[in-house]
Amino acid sequence: MNLLVDIEKKFLGFNYKVAFTADENTLGLLGSSGSGKSMTLRCIAGLEKPDRGRIVLNGRVLFDSEKRINLTCQKRKVGFLFQNYALFPNMTVAENIGFALNNISKDRLREKVAEKISMIQLEGLENRYPYQLSGGQQQRVALARALAIEPEVLLLDEPFSALDNHLRNHLEKQLIKTLSDYNGISIFVSHNMEEVYRVCKRLVILSEGKVEAEGEKEEIFNNPHTRTAARLTGCKNISLLKIVDDYEIEAIEWGCRLNMSTKCNKELKYVGIREDHIDCAESFYEENVFRGWVVDTLISPQKITLYISFKEPLINSISYDIQLEMRKEKWDKIKDNYAYKNGYFMLPVKLNKERLILMEK
Known part of the structure; x- marks a missing residue:
């Protein structure tokens, strides 16, 4: 057929x-x-x-x-x-x-x-x-x-x-x-x-x-x-990238550098990661872990979306770089483990290099 x-x-x-x-x-x-x-x-x-x-x-x-x-x-x-x-x-x-x-x-x-x-x-x-x-x-x-x-x-x-x-x-x-x-x-x-x-x-x-x-x-x-x-397949976090060296890129719109698991193709233009593939690390000393401030949240019956800024936000700021999604039960268990400053949670946000999506156009 x-x-x-x-x-x-x-x-x-x-x-x-x-x-x-x-x-x-x-x-x-x-x-x-x-x-x-x-x-x-x-x-x-x-x-x-x-x-x-x-x-x-x-x-x-x-x-x-x-x-x-x-x-x-x-x-x-x-x-x-x-x-x-x-x-x-x-x-x-x-x-x-x-x-x-x-x-x-x-x-x-x-x-x-x-x-x-x-x-x-x-x-x-x-x-x-x-x-x-x-x-x-x-x-x-x-x-x-x-x-x-x-x-x-x-x-x-x-x-x-x-x-x-x-x-x-x-x-x-x-x-x-x-x-x-x-x-x-x-x-x-x-x-x-x-x-x-x-x-x-x-x-x-x-x-x-x-x-x-x-x-x-x-x-x-x-x-x-x-x-x-x-x-169209649901990736909400996408940034222009710049190649730093063979195994490192800069996510320009996120303001961070990322280590890669494979050699970077010079034709690459964008990097992305799905919101449910981002996690909270146990410490700030792991690879591709960044200080992230929760500037806003969106709560649904089963999950919560956290809007994260990699720059310390101004008071009452809602400007964000990426969004992270997890089940509500998980957030309720872990949120008290993180610092709280000027009205914002500060998390160790991990962008796992195995989960990064690289795009040529």
Whole structure:
């Protein structure tokens, strides 16, 4: 199974140029709003026509600008789960699922619809209309409708965006199971990095209509090569760097020098570290440990974010260099061990060299 996408499209003030491949491992498209994620799905489905390029699905050409090939949506064998589900309000659950099943007998139609209703666990709701269903039930009907045509590729556009967190977590598990049983190519679009990480095995990061990174999710999250990829995968601490020598850099915006575990590439431009990879050291005499002042905090039910300044802050200052995240229970246990001066905690902040992310652009 293979999908090749290599397309371009020009908009007013925006050039879209995307190329990637997908296989049987669920592929995630991650990017902020306006990055080109939904446009990519619409081009694959035939709802938008690129200006140039090719789309090839399992050796079958869906679009080729040079050969003037542009198959209709109906001929592409593509299932599409839209962000708003796009169920027909005047059709029942069964009618929505069976809508695209043409040229089959009534008995076979009933059989396939019943099969999909069982798959999404909505037995007994076959005759209900969309307005009689919860958001989660509507999503499952839309997924069953997309799968009913036995598509070669399944496109999922922000399928959890309209759901509350509890329902989202439940349906996410269901979707992962459904995709593991699906014998085809699946592409999952989201702006939520944690969601993409849980659902997908491979990842394409889009930014301003371009591919910023492509590969295995672990590699992209652990070692993003660009500042944009690092930010989109959740790295909040990024600084310009200057190379001091082969194994030492200066983090210009943090105002500190860092020892490195590997020889520095002269092309490096930025250094980053994720907020949950920063720790409080036992002393100030360890490697890459700096005096950090807690200038602000942000508390959520399970964790606390500490905003740290490496320069002794002025009174009532909220200017910070990095942010550190830990569980509330840990902070409550250790905070009294640190100095408290002029209204600020002062901590030995450790930037472990094994956790530093180095980027060339």
